[in-house]
Amino acid sequence: MRPVAELNDRLQTIVGQRCDAALLLRALTHRSYSYENGGQPHNERLEFLGDSVLGVVVTDTLYRDNPDLPEGQLAKLRAAVVNSRALAEVAQVLDLGDYVLLGKGEEATGGRGKASILADCVEAVIGCVYLSAGVGPAADLVHHLLDPLLRRSASLGAALDWKTSLQEVTSAGEMGPPEYRVEHEGPDHDKTFTARAIVNGEVVGTGTGRSKKRAEQEAAEAGWRLLTARAAKVVDAEPATRA
Known part of the structure; x- marks a missing residue:
């Protein structure tokens, strides 16, 4: 596992500010690690928050960038990028699998590469940045991670499926x-x-x-x-x- 401070350095390069160290550690703590280590706080609450921040930023971007698309098409386009598989893909931009804290069972079964765990970590880190630095830096992180996917999703055609x-x-x-x-x-x-x-x-x-x-x-x-x-x-x- 790589040091969390290293990830904080990388996030500072992207959003211009450092995260609260304890909060970032929590964002990277999977519940399996928590259960094996005295019940220390894990990332599910931050994941919940980050999911909402992510949804607002992506929806706002799609709304502004696609003035002629109807609501149904905007919803499909959002679903094409805000899903576990897409978020697990962008997790590789930050190498999040190298930083996450996992329990022994998850570690042994390849948890660092599991889409669900990586996607949850992405959302938790977004929530961490939001609490540490505010909505502007959190939006910067979302754009850094997801703008390439938003551009790629245009190739899906009318059905976005x-x-x-x-x-x-x-x-x-x-x-x-x-x-x-x-x-x-x-x-x-x-x-x-x-x-x-x-x-x-x-x-x-x-x-x-x-x-x-x-x-x-x-x-x-x-x-x-x-x-x-x-x-x-x-x-x-x-x-x-x-x-």
Whole structure:
């Protein structure tokens, strides 16, 4: 585990102020560590606060940047970036998995890489910055972490949904509709689903998640990226073919 003071230095570079050290430590303390160490405060209250700050900042940004989008489209666009998978992805920007305090059980089962834990830490750190420095620095952190995802989400098309976007690509290429095959493992209370997106008999993407829907969305995203990359290569090659 890396020292929390190091993360505080990195946050200061991003938002211009340091966080309260004790509050930042709490933001990085998972409940599993708390239960094994005398019940010290963990990050769930900060996560609750940070989730609200995150929602306000993202919603305000979408509202201002997309004056012509209706409410339904704005809601879908927000959902495309404010979700556990997206937040776990941006957690890597800060290497949060290297700083989080975990119980022995979570540590042994790869907790530092779990999307749910990383997403919760992102929200807790946002809450920590909000309490330590105010709404302006907290908004700066949200923009630093999520603006790239907001820009990327524009590629999802009108539906803002990977399964629909994959279907649009296959339809445009006259490939037939995608199919999904889903398997699961683990006990009923802790299942992991694995989905495969199949187009014309080819597995074009795989995904995993705690729900069938999440796994299918990940598989669809992987398939969309593969097929759009292939299409781009074909377009790039066309002038040379004509020559």
